[in-house]
Amino acid sequence: MNDRLPDQYREILSSIGENPEREGLRDTPKRAAKAMQYLCNGYGKSLETVVNGALFSSSSDEMVIVQDIELYSLCEHHLLPFIGKAHVAYIPTGKVLGLSKIARIVDMYARRLQIQENLTRQIAEAIQEVTCAAGVAVVIEAKHMCMMMRGVEKQNSVMNTSVMLGAFRESSTTRQEFLQLIGRHK
Secondary structure: OOOOHHHHHHHHHHHOOOOOOOHHHOOHHHHHHHHHHHHOHHHHOOHHHHHOOOEEEOOOOOOEEEEEEEEEEEEOOOOOEEEEEEEEEEEOOOEEEOHHHHHHHHHHHHOOEEOHHHHHHHHHHHHHHHHOOOEEEEEEEEEEHHHHOOOOOOOOOOEEEEEEEEHHHHOHHHHHHHHHHOOOOO
């Protein structure tokens, strides 16, 4: 753990008018520092180590979809959470990616300070880079605490973002099949 981080949290507590020495807050700077490092542990990971060689030969050339991958991230504008799920699809061209690796790629990028639009693109480009797929599609739907807890305080708003690469971008039929399979288009 960064030795300065607990002191910086202690300073934040003092700055908002709290007493960081009161019983309930005495260990909060240390706990908050540990939590922040966990929530941002994606910075310490690389695509190569996350995938760890889990790319396997396959003659499959049909769409592979992993949907409802839980994700938790922190908005880079307010350091507040956004929580949602990702739906990821790719069309293999001789190689398939180990199933858990798709979720690990989502986590690696989500566990960095983010905006949802960039997160969606990072996941899609990473899957494309690793698999050399004919196409990659990523849809993320998330609720943002910065909209729910502050500002406009809209409790039921959900943000949806999508990135379509290759066949998903070029073929409306392929794109529609993906969106129908994840329940986004009827």
